[in-house]
Amino acid sequence: MSTEIRADERPPKEGESGSTGAQKPPGRLLFAAAVLLPPRFTPQRVRYDRRYRTLDKYRFIVGFLAIPLAFYGLFVISPFLQAIYYSFTDWSGGPVANFIGFDNYVKMWNDERFWDSTVTSVTLLVVAPVVTLVLGMFFAYMITAGGRHRKGQAVSGVAGSSLYKVVYFFPQVLSVAIIAVIWGRVFNTNSGLLNGSLDLVGIDGPAWLGGEYSWALIAMLTVLSWSFVGFYVVLFSAAMGSIPRDIYEAALLDGAGRSRTFFGVTLPLIWDTVRTGWIYMGIQALDSFAIVLVMMPKHVLKVTPVFLYERFQEGQYGYATSIGVVLLVLSVVFSLIIMRVGSRDRIEF
Amino acid sequence: MSTLKNTSRTGSSPQDAVPAGPKPARESATLNVFSHAFLVLWVVMAAGPLLWVVMTAFRTSGDILSDPMGFTTSLHWENFSHAWTEANIGLYVINSLTILAGSLTGTMLLGSMAAYVIARFTFPGNRFVFMLFAGGMMFPVILALVPLYAVMDNFGILETRHGLMIAYIAYSLPFTTFFLTSFFRTLPTGVQEAAMVDGASHTRTFFQIMLPMAKPGLVSIGIFNFLGQWNQYLLPLLLNNEDESKYVLPQGLAALAVNQGYRGDWGALFAGLTIAMLPVLVVYIVFQRQVQAGLTAGALK
Numbered sequence: 001m002s003t004e005i006r007a008d009e010r011p012p013k014e015g016e017s018g019s020t021g022a023q024k025p026p027g028r029l030l031f032a033a034a035v036l037l038p039p040r041f042t043p044q045r046v047r048y049d050r051r052y053r054t055l056d057k058y059r060f061i062v063g064f065l066a067i068p069l070a071f072y073g074l075f076v077i078s079p080f081l082q083a084i085y086y087s088f089t090d091w092s093g094g095p096v097a098n099f100i101g102f103d104n105y106v107k108m109w110n111d112e113r114f115w116d117s118t119v120t121s122v123t124l125l126v127v128a129p130v131v132t133l134v135l136g137m138f139f140a141y142m143i144t145a146g147g148r149h150r151k152g153q154a155v156s157g158v159a160g161s162s163l164y165k166v167v168y169f170f171p172q173v174l175s176v177a178i179i180a181v182i183w184g185r186v187f188n189t190n191s192g193l194l195n196g197s198l199d200l201v202g203i204d205g206p207a208w209l210g211g212e213y214s215w216a217l218i219a220m221l222t223v224l225s226w227s228f229v230g231f232y233v234v235l236f237s238a239a240m241g242s243i244p245r246d247i248y249e250a251a252l253l254d255g256a257g258r259s260r261t262f263f264g265v266t267l268p269l270i271w272d273t274v275r276t277g278w279i280y281m282g283i284q285a286l287d288s289f290a291i292v293l294v295m296m297p298k299h300v301l302k303v304t305p306v307f308l309y310e311r312f313q314e315g316q317y318g319y320a321t322s323i324g325v326v327l328l329v330l331s332v333v334f335s336l337i338i339m340r341v342g343s344r345d346r347i348e349f
Numbered sequence: 350m351s352t353l354k355n356t357s358r359t360g361s362s363p364q365d366a367v368p369a370g371p372k373p374a375r376e377s378a379t380l381n382v383f384s385h386a387f388l389v390l391w392v393v394m395a396a397g398p399l400l401w402v403v404m405t406a407f408r409t410s411g412d413i414l415s416d417p418m419g420f421t422t423s424l425h426w427e428n429f430s431h432a433w434t435e436a437n438i439g440l441y442v443i444n445s446l447t448i449l450a451g452s453l454t455g456t457m458l459l460g461s462m463a464a465y466v467i468a469r470f471t472f473p474g475n476r477f478v479f480m481l482f483a484g485g486m487m488f489p490v491i492l493a494l495v496p497l498y499a500v501m502d503n504f505g506i507l508e509t510r511h512g513l514m515i516a517y518i519a520y521s522l523p524f525t526t527f528f529l530t531s532f533f534r535t536l537p538t539g540v541q542e543a544a545m546v547d548g549a550s551h552t553r554t555f556f557q558i559m560l561p562m563a564k565p566g567l568v569s570i571g572i573f574n575f576l577g578q579w580n581q582y583l584l585p586l587l588l589n590n591e592d593e594s595k596y597v598l599p600q601g602l603a604a605l606a607v608n609q610g611y612r613g614d615w616g617a618l619f620a621g622l623t624i625a626m627l628p629v630l631v632v633y634i635v636f637q638r639q640v641q642a643g644l645t646a647g648a649l650k
Contacts, residue, residue: 060551061466065478068522075519076485079493079500093499095369139391142384167392169401173633173640175580177599178625181606186398193401196418222618230395231578234641278439287489290582305491317495324492331489
């Protein structure tokens with residue numbers, strides 16, 4: 001490292017400045033040149049100047065931020081902003097996009113297919129988080145506090161709790177496309193795992209994805225919850241594990257049973273995590289695109305993102321982006337409602 | 350970051366299992382049985398379908414259709430070779446790996462560069478840049494879908510490998526930068542100053558001092574991005590959908606699921622699913638703690 005610095009000890013270039021050397025502050029022109037020069041080729045007088053450090057710092061900052069920001073700005077931020085603009089145009093992919101005001105939204109309002117898909121999406125948005133979070137919380141509580149009482153411990157986890165968490169988390173590491181293909185086979189009417197198992201106990205299983213809307217909706221909810229329960233078990237048991245033991249001991253001394261302890265102690269203390277998880281799950285349910293696209297036969301059930309995608313494939317770009325904007329508004333409204341409903345005083349512990 | 354600590358704490362709690370005390374309450378004993386029953390039930394629910402896929406991968410297509418629950422009498426390994434060659438799974442695996450090699454390297458490099466600058470330097474607009482990255486995590490990708498397609502088309506990188514890599518990098522950057530910024534903030538400042546005093550340039554300090562120190566954070570977010578990009582379906586569907594020989598693995602399997610309906614080689618489909626599933630599950634089991642910490646931290650952004 002130090003050799004580099006010594007290598008710079010060569011006389012300043014002629015004509016750049018006077019012969020007074022280091023005493024005289026280097027001129028602006030020299031600084032302009034120093035921006036482009038690597039440190040080892042920058043004259044010592046310039047490098048030892050106070051202003052050079054600032055310049056060096058900003059050069060570094062700009063150099064390091066430029067590419068990430070360019071990628072992010074061009075391919076993430078700008079499409080988001082464009083989407084909002086294009087939702088007010090009749091854009092169909094070409095260079096021409098005429099501003100047509102709210103026509104796309106009016107068209108959507110009168111489009112029955114939009115309402116069909118959105119009713120499904122909103123149902124998923126409302127039901128999936130509740131089912132998933134209740135299951136996740138139940139299993140997390142069983143894991144952290146379902147064990148038998150041991151000497152001197154108010155709560156204890158069941159044996160093998162990390163094994164449970166590992167297995168529950170399996171679906172989270174698989175691609176949604178693969179999950180959709182797997183469950184498409186599981187739900188298959190004649191050769192699926194589900195109807196095969198029902199057959200063993202003598203029940204004739206329904207055609208899950210065969211055409212009836214309600215069975216398809218149940219199938220969707222099953223797949224969504226199945227994918228995310230493990231995630232919430234890990235999330236909630238981490239939150240529950242950070243609750244101090246003495247609070248549980250106090251509850252136990254006061255004679256609270258397990259369910260009382262859960263609703264009186266555990267739930268209020270992890271409420272922040274629950275609320276965040278609720279919003280996250282709602283948005284996941286609203287955005288569930290791949291599962292429907294891959295698993296569902298086209299005529300059975302559609303969700304709003306799939307409806308958007310079909311309009312995009314037809315070349316109705318302006319209309320498709322306006323559907324995207326509606327999805328954004330839905331998720332924002334949902335988040336605000338949950339924040340409102342779920343706000344209570346934060347408990348510090 | 351707190352989840353990281355918490356997971357390991359709860360994870361280690363059952364280890365200190367003491368044999369049951371002399372007076373285990375009756376209520377607690379029944380509850381124990383009850384809770385184990387439910388927990389085991391969900392193990393069957395979570396792992397059952399996956400296990401069924403692996404077992405079915407060894408059976409012939411005829412057997413699969415006639416009796417979905419049966420066990421195989423002989424292992425039909427040829428399903429796997431069919432899947433690998435005829436159903437192009439091998440090609441899709443190579444495509445996925447190629448894309449991932451570029452996109453993961455790019456994401457980690459660019460993400461850590463941006464995060465380091467945001468975390469360790471004060472400059473006008475620092476806060477704005479940070480909020481820009483943090484804000485990008487909240488928007489649904491589906492909203493950007495259509496304009497993204499047009500932007501990629503304008504740059505002429507639609508249906509190309511590097512185009513897909515760039516898209517992966519761009520959409521992984523917000524969370525990567527956000528996560529690593531908080532990580533770089535936790536590192537001690539003294540080392541960085543010492544390096545500067547010794548005459549190391551900013552660039553050199555970053556690559557030789559700060560990056561090695563940030564290794565735990567880089568591993569967590571690296572695994573997170575590995576899984577996220579390996580499993581990506583929406584972006585390739587949008588940007589890489591024309592040429593079937595360029596498909597990535599999830600895309601190829603989804604297409605295969607449709608095609609096998611016409612061809613009737615179900616054994617190959619199940620073998621393909623197994624090939625796609627097992628490596629990821631093995632990686633997960635090896636790095637379970639980091640994966641769980643990384644993926645749950647993603648929700649609490």
